[in-house]
Amino acid sequence: SQTIHQWPATLVQPVGSPLSLECTVEGTSNPNLYWYRQAAGRGLQLLFYSVGIGQISSEVPQNLSASRPQDRQFILSSKKLLLSDSGFYLCAWSGGLAGGPYNEQFFGPGTRLTVL
Amino acid sequence: EDKVVQSPLSLVVHEGDTVTLNCSYEVTNFRSLLWYKQEKKAPTFLFMLTSSGIEKKSGRLSSILDKKELFSILNITATQTGDSAIYLCAVVGPYKYIFGTGTRLKVLA
Numbered sequence: 001s002q003t004i005h006q007w008p009a010t011l012v013q014p015v016g017s018p019l020s021l022e023c024t025v026e027g028t029s030n031p032n033l034y035w036y037r038q039a040a041g042r043g044l045q046l047l048f049y050s051v052g053i054g055q056i057s058s059e060v061p062q063n064l065s066a067s068r069p070q071d072r073q074f075i076l077s078s079k080k081l082l083l084s085d086s087g088f089y090l091c092a093w094s095g096g097l098a099g100g101p102y103n104e105q106f107f108g109p110g111t112r113l114t115v116l
Numbered sequence: 117e118d119k120v121v122q123s124p125l126s127l128v129v130h131e132g133d134t135v136t137l138n139c140s141y142e143v144t145n146f147r148s149l150l151w152y153k154q155e156k157k158a159p160t161f162l163f164m165l166t167s168s169g170i171e172k173k174s175g176r177l178s179s180i181l182d183k184k185e186l187f188s189i190l191n192i193t194a195t196q197t198g199d200s201a202i203y204l205c206a207v208v209g210p211y212k213y214i215f216g217t218g219t220r221l222k223v224l225a
Contacts, residue, residue, distance in 0.1 A: 034213070043122075043204065043217035044159075090158060094213075104150055105206070105213055107158035 002027035006091050006108035013115055019064075019078040021111050023091030026072065031093040033074040034105065035066055038088040050074060086115045118143045120207050122216035130224050133195050137219045139205030140187040149181055149188050152204040154218070159204055162190070195223045 003026045013019060025031050032051050036044040046059045048066035056066050063082060067075045074091060089111045095103040120141045129135055139149070148166045152159035163172045165181035165188060172179050176195075181188045192199055202218040 036215075044206075044215040046212065046214075049212070092213075103148075104161045104164050106161070110158050 002093075002106065004091060004093055004106060004108040006089075006111055008111060009109065010112045011114070013081050013113065015083055015115055016080050019076070019081050019085070019113070021076040021089055021091075021113075023074045023076075023108055024072055025074075025093045028072070028093070028095075030071060031095070033068060034092040034094075035074065035076050036090045036092065038090060040087075044090065048076070081115045083115050086113055088112050118207075118209065118212075118214050120205055120214050120216040122203075122205050122219050124219060125217065126220040126222070128222045128224065129195055131196055133223075134191065134193045135195060135221065137190040137192075137203050137205075137221070138187060139189070139216055141205075141207045141214075142186065143207045143209050143214055145209045146183070147208040147210070150206045150208065150213070151179055151188070151190050152206065154202040154204055155200075162203075192221075195221075197223050197225050199223050 006023050034049045035047040037047055038044050048056055048058055050056050050068045053068055053071055064078050091108040092105045094105045123138045127135060148164050150164050151162040153162055163179045165172060165179060168181055168183040176193045179188060179190045190203060200221060200223045202220050204218045205216045206213045
């Protein structure tokens with residue numbers, strides 16, 4: 001069965017510090033991968049998605065970046081965090097090309113980031 | 117611009133009540149519509165709808181899609197306190213999942 005891991009679960013960082021959040025998926029190959037941010041009481045905002053290694057699409061201009069160094073690994077980074085980067089970050093995967101891009105999406109446990 | 121609008125934004129009911137949550141959308145190249153339940157952490161999948169008029173049912177929850185009028189509803193009958201959560205609707209386009217802001221449901225004992 002497929003599982004998705006995210007770490008860390010919680011993170012408190014000062015303004016201006018770097019960020020690296022990691023997400024890995026097991027039990028599937030060539031998944032589509034996604035990073036979302038959810039502000040308190042709000043819906044999910046898509047930040048990045050990737051359909052393959054090294055292929056990243058950015059949805060919202062910001063000081064965050066994403067990378068996909070391996071098929072089942074997705075990393076969210078920042079060189080200098082802003083206060084507005086605080087939120088709940090969710091990684092998700094959906095079926096790859098064989099399964100179609102319109103299948104249900106499965107979420108990792110999330111990282112709660114507080115920037116002080 | 118693609119958008120998904122959910123209503124109401126929040127709802128407070130008593131145990132045993134029936135609730136209807138709404139999701140309307142304007143999305144190019146519609147593929148499917150998904151409903152999720154989010155409690156404290158990650159959203160968990162409830163339903164995927166691709167065809168109009170076919171009800172999906174799971175216990176006390178059911179959902180239906182109208183592709184002509186571009187909306188879906190999620191019904192919960194005989195609500196319980198464990199149904200308290202944020203319910204998210206997402207519409208799927210090519211490689212994209214567009215989420216609404218969610219409906220926050222609170223069920224009082």
